[in-house]
Amino acid sequence: MSIAVRPQRLVDEDGATVEVFALPTDGASLEELLRDLFENHWREITFGPLIQGAAWELRTAQAPEKIKMFDGYLTVTFGVPHFHICIGEHKGPHNNPVSPELAHHRRTARAELYRRLSRSGTPISWGLRLFNGKGEQQITVLLPNPFLHPETDKILKLPNWSRLALWDSLRARWLGLPEPDQALVDAADELHADANITAETWRRLSDHLTAGKLVELLLLVGNYHLSAYVANGAGLAVESAGEG
Numbered sequence: 001m002s003i004a005v006r007p008q009r010l011v012d013e014d015g016a017t018v019e020v021f022a023l024p025t026d027g028a029s030l031e032e033l034l035r036d037l038f039e040n041h042w043r044e045i046t047f048g049p050l051i052q053g054a055a056w057e058l059r060t061a062q063a064p065e066k067i068k069m070f071d072g073y074l075t076v077t078f079g080v081p082h083f084h085i086c087i088g089e090h091k092g093p094h095n096n097p098v099s100p101e102l103a104h105h106r107r108t109a110r111a112e113l114y115r116r117l118s119r120s121g122t123p124i125s126w127g128l129r130l131f132n133g134k135g136e137q138q139i140t141v142l143l144p145n146p147f148l149h150p151e152t153d154k155i156l157k158l159p160n161w162s163r164l165a166l167w168d169s170l171r172a173r174w175l176g177l178p179e180p181d182q183a184l185v186d187a188a189d190e191l192h193a194d195a196n197i198t199a200e201t202w203r204r205l206s207d208h209l210t211a212g213k214l215v216e217l218l219l220l221v222g223n224y225h226l227s228a229y230v231a232n233g234a235g236l237a238v239e240s241a242g243e244g
Contacts, residue, residue, distance in 0.1 A: 006189060007115075013052055016116055019123075023111040023174055027088025030108055030130070031074055033174065034087070037128070037141055038064050038076050041166055044150075046142040057142065072107060085130065085138050104133040113170060122198045126167045143167050146200075161203040168204065183208070184217070191221045 007019035023033070037045055042063050048056025066077040072090030076083055086106040092098035098106075110131040115123040128141040144163040149156055171182055183204040190197050197205075197218075205214060 006185065017121070018114045018116050020112040020114045020129075021171065021175055023113060023128075025108050025111050027069075027072065029174075030087040030111060031069060033111075033128075033170075034074055034076070034085075035067055038067060044144050044166055047139060049137050050140045051137055072103075083139075086132070087130070107133055108138060109133040110135070113167075113174065115167075121194055123200050126164070128170075143170075159199070161200070164200065164203075187217060188221055191218070192225075 007021050010018050010020055012018055023029070042060055046057050046059050048058045050056070060078050060081075062078060064076050064078055066075070068075055069088065071092070072088035073084045073086050074088075076085075085108070087108045090098065090103045090106055092103075108130045112129055114127055114129055116125040116127075118124045124147065125145055126143045128139075128143070130138040132138055143166050144150065146159040146161050146163045147156055148154065150163070175182065183201055186201045187197050187205060190201060202214075205217070209217070
């Protein structure tokens with residue numbers, strides 16, 4: 001299951017602006033997503049809840065020994081260390097079932113890919129967040145950051161844009177728009193909002209378009225803006241798009 005969606009801009013509690021891309025919250029989709037991250041990308045990710053007053057930024061030195069589902073909970077085990085997260089239908093033990101209200105509280109109700117923006121509006125970090133039925137964060141998975149060294153987290157002198165490969169693949173898989181379609185949508189949104197294209201989006205476009213096509217894209221979006229300004233300023237009526 002995937003969702004084709006444009007990002008929504010939100011302001012987190014700490015005042016940071018984030019762009020969020022809503023994800024499906026059914027148990028099968030969340031299990032597939034989390035299994036993929038922890039089975040195939042465990043070397044690349046940092047994970048743990050990030051809440052006001054506490055930030056758990058954990059990495060593992062080994063692949064999970066076991067990932068399993070039981071009573072709605074996904075359990076990821078690294079030897080003795082492990083964690084549980086409720087992503088599916090949860091009933092509790094037969095002799096002491098949980099109430100529907102508590103089951104709803106525990107289960108993931110909101111899932112999103114997100115990117116945190118700088119004050120100038122450019123992305124500076126990328127990740128996945130899950131929230132339970134009362135809006136409490138269950139987990140954040142921080143994805144590889146092109147501005148940070150993969151082993152030391154020190155700031156790089158030059159960004160390594162190849163480190164956004166996981167972000168790109170997750171958006172292509174879960175948002176229903178493969179590259180370069182998603183990059184084109186993002187470029188148009190950014191030009192409309194800020195009259196600029198971020199370095200990240202430009203890099204993704206450059207993977208698929210020639211220099212001439214990139215210039216053509218800028219001219220195309222600019223031409224639509226110009227046409228809109230003229231039509232709106234002159235009070236021109238919108239032509240009917242009826243059939244025939």
